[in-house]
Amino acid sequence: MNDCLRVGLVCPYSFARAGGVQNHVLGLAGWLRSQGHSVSILAPGRPTAAMLHGAGLGATDFTSAGPAIPVSYNGSVARINFGPAAALRVRDWLKHGHFDLVHVHEPMTPSISLLALGRARVPLVATFHTATPGSRTMGLAYQLLPQAAERIDRSIAVSRTAARVAEAHGGPRSTVIGNAISVREHPLAECTARWRAGDHPRVTFVGRYDEPRKGLTVLLDALPVVRRRHPDLRVQVVGAGTARRTAGVQFTGPLDDRGRNEALATSDAYVAPHTGRESFGIVLLEALASGAPVVASDLPAFREVVSDEHGPVADLFRPGDPQALAEALLTSLARPRGQWERRGRRRAEAFDWSVVGPQVLEVYRNAAGSASSAAPRGRSPRLWV
Known part of the structure; x- marks a missing residue:
């Protein structure tokens, strides 16, 4: 893998509303860009120009996966999208992105994250944010689509709590790397x-x-x-x-x-x-x-x-x-x-991007190394399209 990466970041939650995962994805994209890497975000909705500018990003660095619908999830309301139309947007984004690596957040939620997990043909990193023991949604995803989870080359969890929840549902062992802020x-x-x-x-x-x-x-x-x-x-x-x-x-x-x-x-x-x-x-x-x-x-x-x-x-x-x-x-x-x-x-x-960013980048390098000797990506299952 080249020193400068082209990274695709997938966020399942709509940028029409602010949220912790969305802010983390923006922050990570901004840090990667500051280090010379190319980034592209795929998510429902669309962030404001001010949000993108604050992260050091432009309008072309974000691709909307379309409108989202509110669903009850983890004791809250998640605004996500799924289905054939969203799958086509995921397919086109992956096709034209020419990514070295795709980083999917909340990979086992029924959303564009799960769709990207099934379609990507490059090294895959996943980050787990959920801390709901006995999550029926996550458990059902692992039962119905076990091949999708096997597509993950390296896994991150934002805390030991999130790591335990993911592993309890059959997910991979995760490296714990917290969310980050810009202390300045x-x-x-x-x-x-x-x-x-x-x-x-x-x-x-x-x-x-x-x-x-x-x-x-x-x-x-x-x-x-x-x-x-x-x-x-x-x-x-x-x-x-x-x-x-x-x-x-x-x-x-x-x-x-x-x-x-x-x-x-x-x-x-x-x-x-x-x-x-x-x-x-x-x-x-x-x-x-x-x-x-x-x-x-x-x-x-x-x-x-x-x-x-x-x-x-x-x-x-x-x-x-x-x-x-x-x-x-x-x-x-x-x-x-x-x-x-x-x-x-x-x-x-200890959670500034100057500390957390290099930890994530190290996971990217490890994912690329493990994927190079893995089974051909064309054998992975396709979801929806």
């Missing part, structure tokens, strides 16, 4: 006042808060206990959902990356009250990089993300327990800043 986009401002937001403490929640597993109600139920000690506490809720009239809570709606980063940079705590099914937690790193202390549910993937060699650099609490959340948040608000913030920043730096 999170300038760390020195805070000289008692509170980062001014004369009152502010905590922030980021996510699609209408989804029960994101746990906003757990946070809201904890507020009365917290306000006994901090009656002037302010809460900002960032993300898509139905705004509610709640005293001391501001629903900002979705913000772009810069707006979200500014919100985190002026937060005295970032609260992640998710109740389960989380495979990583990229916003935890964004908060740490911005200097915002993290208070999070003690989920395996969250603990993995926020722990360094000395243990968690966050206050963790029992998932779904408002009293436990309140106690953890009070502990966080009472802690002196400084060293804790610097330690969180160092943890975030």
Whole structure:
């Protein structure tokens, strides 16, 4: 394989809505481009020009797989597409891309990722993001299309939790490589006042808060206990959902990356009250990089993300327990800043693209080496077309 690669990236989720997987794919594409590699993204929907520009990409670096439909998946709503029309778009993209390697995200979901897995005739890398034990969708895909899984030359999982889930469903053994952020986009401002937001403490929640597993109600139920000690506490809720009239809570709606980063940079705590099914937690790193202390549910993937060699650099609490959340948040608000913030920043730096990108590229090299001696690609099954 040449030093400069032509890489095809497949994302099953629509770019018409922001999401963790989509942002990761954009970030990876931008890092690969910065290293001299050629990239092309295939996904439903279409990102804005600003999103592409922010990643150092142009309009020709993205191919739309067509419109997506919302389906319930992993306790959330995934916007994906599948079927003959999508299969034709996958076929044409692969035919004209002349890729050295194709990197498919969420390969066993019924989407363009599964279609690309069946049609590609070049080395294949797959990344697993799902953290749903006993996923019927993933299990059914492995049962009905075992040959598709065999097409994967190298597998990545974003956390040990995601790796265990994939392997439990019959997937390949994965190299654990977390999602990444660009730390330089999170300038760390020195805070000289008692509170980062001014004369009152502010905590922030980021996510699609209408989804029960994101746990906003757990946070809201904890507020009365917290306000006994901090009656002037302010809460900002960032993300898509139905705004509610709640005293001391501001629903900002979705913000772009810069707006979200500014919100985190002026937060005295970032609260992640998710109740389960989380495979990583990229916003935890964004908060740490911005200097915002993290208070999070003690989920395996969250603990993995926020722990360094000395243990968690966050206050963790029992998932779904408002009293436990309140106690953890009070502990966080009472802690002196400084060293804790610097330690969180160092943890975030371990997931910067300058660290994660080379790890992914090494997997690409290994996939190319293993594929060179594998069975001819023409013997692989074809899906739909």
